[in-house]
Amino acid sequence: MFSRKFINLVKLNRNLGPKKILSLPIIPLQRQERRYKGDLYEPDYLISMQPDEPIYDCLNLQIKGYDFVLLESCQKEIHRYAEVMGIQVEESWATPAQQLNVQRFKPGSTAVESDYHLKIYERNVQVVDVPAWSLGTLLRVSRALLPEGCTLSVHEHAPEHEEVRYVPDNELIELKQQLDVMGGSRPEKKKKK
Numbered sequence: 001m002f003s004r005k006f007i008n009l010v011k012l013n014r015n016l017g018p019k020k021i022l023s024l025p026i027i028p029l030q031r032q033e034r035r036y037k038g039d040l041y042e043p044d045y046l047i048s049m050q051p052d053e054p055i056y057d058c059l060n061l062q063i064k065g066y067d068f069v070l071l072e073s074c075q076k077e078i079h080r081y082a083e084v085m086g087i088q089v090e091e092s093w094a095t096p097a098q099q100l101n102v103q104r105f106k107p108g109s110t111a112v113e114s115d116y117h118l119k120i121y122e123r124n125v126q127v128v129d130v131p132a133w134s135l136g137t138l139l140r141v142s143r144a145l146l147p148e149g150c151t152l153s154v155h156e157h158a159p160e161h162e163e164v165r166y167v168p169d170n171e172l173i174e175l176k177q178q179l180d181v182m183g184g185s186r187p188e189k190k191k192k193k
Helices: 002-016 044-049 068-084 132-145 159-164 170-181
Strands: 055-065 088-105 112-131 151-156
Touching: 055 068, 055 132, 068 088, 068 112, 068 132, 112 132, 132 151
Parallel strands: none
Antiparallel strands: 055 112, 055 151, 088 112
């Protein structure tokens, strides 16, 4: 129907010449609403017989590699694709770099031939309430986005992952140790009301 109207409009425009051009009225597009189980007009016993979709509560997509810039752009793309897919991204973060010292020895001896100082960077994307059917797609997309030399691992969120994010304040730790050596903190006096 729309195509016929468009063809007729083009024919009219050709007949009128370059000075007069007709335009079509603007027709608003109707949005299709999502349908949920509760919206269907089916008996309750049929709806209750359908299996529920398994949902993952909180997952961390962890990316590790040697180049921070590549990791950050990959993390940004995974975050964007997750949001496009309708998966809720709770937060994204970077952890402090791990420093490695790698030594290569001369063949058959203990003499060091070369010494390498490497840093391993890590970025995390935390997603919550992920349906099982969309997790596979997200993982395939994440693996396709992964640059060379980087690794992707997925695991459930644990308190240890939260603690790794923060750099310890060594100065504060030393002051607390000195305070313990001196006898601890003063007992607090009760205030009079």
